[in-house]
Amino acid sequence: MVPSIRQLRYLVALAEEEHFGRAADKCFVTQSTLSASIQELEEILGAVLFERTKRSVMITQLGRDTTARARAVLQGVDDLVEHARAERDPLSGGLSLGAIPTIGPFLLPRVLPALRASYPSLTLYLREDQTARLLEQVRAGDLDAALIALPWETDGLSVQEVMLDRLWLAVPGAHALAGRKRIGRRDVDPSELILLEGGHCLRDHALGICPVPQGRRRPNPNQRFQGTSLFTLAEMVANGLGATVLPELAIGSEVMPKTGVAFLPLRERQASRRVVLVWRKTSARKGEFRLLGHFLRNALAESGAA
Numbered sequence: 404m405v406p407s408i409r410q411l412r413y414l415v416a417l418a419e420e421e422h423f424g425r426a427a428d429k430c431f432v433t434q435s436t437l438s439a440s441i442q443e444l445e446e447i448l449g450a451v452l453f454e455r456t457k458r459s460v461m462i463t464q465l466g467r468d469t470t471a472r473a474r475a476v477l478q479g480v481d482d483l484v485e486h487a488r489a490e491r492d493p494l495s496g497g498l499s500l501g502a503i504p505t506i507g508p509f510l511l512p513r514v515l516p517a518l519r520a521s522y523p524s525l526t527l528y529l530r531e532d533q534t535a536r537l538l539e540q541v542r543a544g545d546l547d548a549a550l551i552a553l554p555w556e557t558d559g560l561s562v563q564e565v566m567l568d569r570l571w572l573a574v575p576g577a578h579a580l581a582g583r584k585r586i587g588r589r590d591v592d593p594s595e596l597i598l599l600e601g602g603h604c605l606r607d608h609a610l611g612i613c614p615v616p617q618g619r620r621r622p623n624p625n626q627r628f629q630g631t632s633l634f635t636l637a638e639m640v641a642n643g644l645g646a647t648v649l650p651e652l653a654i655g656s657e658v659m660p661k662t663g664v665a666f667l668p669l670r671e672r673q674a675s676r677r678v679v680l681v682w683r684k685t686s687a688r689k690g691e692f693r694l695l696g697h698f699l700r701n702a703l704a705e706s707g708a709a
Contacts, residue, residue: 408480410444411473413437417453418462418470478544486687493691494698495524501537501549502529505605505633506678509652510550510565514702521698533602541683548682548692552604552650554611560681561689563696566703570612570674571654572667573637574646581665588612588669597645599630605676609648612674633659640664650676 406414416426417437427434445452452466462470485496502511507529518525530537530546534555540546542559550565551557572591574580580590591612598606630636636647641663653659654666680696682689 404447406444406447406473408477410440410447411477413440414444414452414466414473415470415477417441417460418466421460421462423460474544481544482685482687493694494522497526497528498688498691498695499528499530499545499547501540501546501551502531503534503537503549503551503604504531505599505603505650505653506550506552507531509650509656510678510699510703513706514699517702517705518698534604535602538681541681544683547686547688548680548695550678550680552608553677553679554608555604557679557681559684561684561686561692563680563693565678565680565696565699566652568676568678569651570608570648570669570676571651572646572669573640573649573654574665574667575640575643576663576665577643578646578665580667583667585670586667588674591669592646595646597630597636597639597647599633599636605633605648605650608676612648612669637664652678 413426413430413432416429417423420426420429423434423438427437430437441453448469450465450469451463452469454461454463511529515527518527530540532540534551537546537549537551538555538557538560541549552568553562572580572586580586583590593610596609598609600606630639630647633649633653637649637660639645640647641660643663649659649666680692680699682692686692
């Protein structure tokens, strides 16, 4: 006898929840059904995967190793099914797409209407998070693909560029630079910059365009204020609290403040970020993701955003 696919799914659910009731709910079965299946799996393998008491369940080390292998088997099965479906009807069914907060709210509204019109059978499940966590979920198979901004480490993933997003300096309307049509990196004072919290890739991109003072390794931005979103940063600038760096994609947003802020293009070529779609190189849906990447690029070009 060998384990069934159903038993492996129950194993992964129990390993993640470490609670029979929650794992059963996750699998849409009764607790007794899940418990009996796990016990049968342990008998098939001749090994104890979970230590049980009346009040708790704890996975063993062998259980952790077995769960990791089970995930790989389940991923292979899912890929097999998705490959057959993708060949028959590309960009249909469910697709989980991640997007970082400095891209999702500004890019997706411009392309989703056209995407729905062109591929009505496609159901998108969107998740917004920081880059590191999104890539971790893509690699683990919890997300099919993600929209992120480079530069960032993308080992093991396929990358397709969607657009080049230029970076602009936003300063208060009364700032000394406000009347300039274009500025260089040496005009940027890092001590004035209000940036996003740590973990947002745009923070690193912004610091990358700042001049590095002699004898120091990296710029020192304003530490008194940090924003949680681009909208927050723009409002802080409008209220005279400092300057910030914003992507062109966000500047065109209807909800971005238009009064009290002067937007100045940076003339350096490195003052930009590459918006890309990433997915696992081993994914059976790689052809669909290439198709999606091309679609997004063309849709943005037609909207004037790329």
